[in-house]
Amino acid sequence: MSNTHKITQDGKLPIGVEVDGVLHRDFTLRPAVVADNIDAITEVGTANSVALNAAVFARQLVKLGTLTPKQIDYNLVASMHVADFDELDRRALELQKKLLLGGADSNGGSSSEQPSPATESHRTTP
Template sequence: MAIIQARLRYGVEYQGEMHYDVDLRLPMVADSIAAIDEVGADSNLLFNLALTARCLTKLGGMPAEAITTDFLSANLVDDDFELLIDMRNALKKKRINAKSASLTTVKPSSSSAATD
């Protein structure tokens, strides 16, 4: 599983202690489904926050179960949230297969004989 690490600029406070170091994994479809189930699909910001909460595998020394959408919405500075989105995009970019098959259009061969 691909994980990217970074350090938040502003960090989050949890139980009187500041936490800055984060590990983020690439979100999967199941994460997106769970995020929609939690917050709905009306707000892209809430969806991305819920998705991010599921993909943070480390946030300082916080226990994993404390990293929730509600916690992040109340404690995460917007600039740090943007960093987490940038991290997710960087993971996606690393995963792209440069030699992947792409859809191509093939011109069907003509069934009629050439005329002179």
């Protein structure tokens, strides 16, 4: 496993996702890898960038509340409120910055730096 999987970003969804009567808000993201993008494209195609981002987020989410990894899928992420999706996007950008800075503060934290054009180009928020 690569070193990128040791760096994570924790966060809390502003609204949360309800599954079986339980609201899930606390999450942990890992960095996206090329395989995540390939698998996401295979799953949803490239015509809709929001759907593609949702499919990638489903793969990046290491934890969402008490859900099992099998419960965290494209359909779950696609059903999120826009504010929750935007929070995942914001945290994923922070995670990308951490990787570029060499992994400072291995989880949590934030930065006021702007994303690079390469990072910006693969994310589109609704």
